[in-house]
Amino acid sequence: xxxxxxxxxxxxxxxxxxxxxxxxxxxxxxxxxxxxxxxxxxxxxxxxxxxxxxxxxxxxxxxxxxxxxxxxxxxxxxxxxxxxxxxxxxxxxxxxxxxxxxxxxxxxxxxxxxxxxxxxxxxxxxxxxxxxxxxxxxxxxxxxxxxxxxxxxxxxxxxxxxxxxxxxxxxxxxxxxxxxxxxxxxxxxxxxxxxx
Numbered sequence: 001x002x003x004x005x006x007x008x009x010x011x012x013x014x015x016x017x018x019x020x021x022x023x024x025x026x027x028x029x030x031x032x033x034x035x036x037x038x039x040x041x042x043x044x045x046x047x048x049x050x051x052x053x054x055x056x057x058x059x060x061x062x063x064x065x066x067x068x069x070x071x072x073x074x075x076x077x078x079x080x081x082x083x084x085x086x087x088x089x090x091x092x093x094x095x096x097x098x099x100x101x102x103x104x105x106x107x108x109x110x111x112x113x114x115x116x117x118x119x120x121x122x123x124x125x126x127x128x129x130x131x132x133x134x135x136x137x138x139x140x141x142x143x144x145x146x147x148x149x150x151x152x153x154x155x156x157x158x159x160x161x162x163x164x165x166x167x168x169x170x171x172x173x174x175x176x177x178x179x180x181x182x183x184x185x186x187x188x189x190x191x192x193x194x195x196x
Contacts, residue, residue: 029085031061032116034178034189035138041175041191042136043067046111052100052118056082056093058138062112063091070094070106105130115139119158124168127194134196137172139165143179145186165190 035042035058044066050059053071055078063069063086071082071093079095086093096106100120109132115124119141131137144159165188166177172192179188 029057029060031057032140035061038176038191039065041193042138043111043134046132046135047108048112048114049105049110051105051113051115051123053082053095054078056085056095058114058116059093060085060089060091062114063093064089067112068094070096072096072098072100072106074099109135111135113137113139115141117141119160121164121168127169127172131172131194133194135194136175137169137190137192140187140189141165143186143188145181148186149184160188164188 030036031039042062042065046067048059048062048067048069050056050062050069050071053059053073054075056071059069059071059082069091071079073079073082073095074097076097079097082093082095098106100118100123104123105126108130110130111132112135113127113131115137117140124137127137141160141164142158143164144156144161146159147156163179165179166174169190169192172194174190174192176191177189180186
């Protein structure tokens with residue numbers, strides 16, 4: 001059974017994200033430019049999951065490439081936006097409202113795992129079990145260096161340690177890695193592949 005404080009935090013997160021997605025206008029639908037530059041490294045077939053998908057920008061992009069996509073998020077409002085974007089492009093994307101901290105990833109193996117701006121270290125410790133041979137992780141997270149310029153936001157809990165993505169992806173082939181200040185944000189970006 002999930003402790004009440006964890007459930008309460010999940011409900012707070014769900015409410016906050018539902019509010020945020022309800023207020024969003026002109027959501028970006030294009031893929032981040034760094035991913036577009038490296039798209040040749042990403043599969044064009046198989047199963048993919050967009051972790052903490054929000055409005056599903058990565059899920060839509062990967063479905064457009066030919067993957068059978070699942071978008072997972074705590075916010076039903078964000079996932080409704082994902083379904084709308086998929087419908088606009090004639091794509092089918094499965095959406096799943098899920099508290100990742102309490103429930104983890106859905107069962108199965110994935111050819112692509114995308115995770116943008118969500119940090120839950122224990123979730124990615126299951127990569128050996130969930131990433132298919134030849135499968136790829138593509139991720140971007142904010143790092144603790146962000147607190148140097150933005151001490152109040154975001155909370156340290158959501159910020160990665162230096163080289164954390166590299167550590168999480170040990171055992172995978174690192175295809176691309178960059179960490180540091182990119183504009184006004186301190187980010188870590190990675191594409192890593194499980195050996196076939």
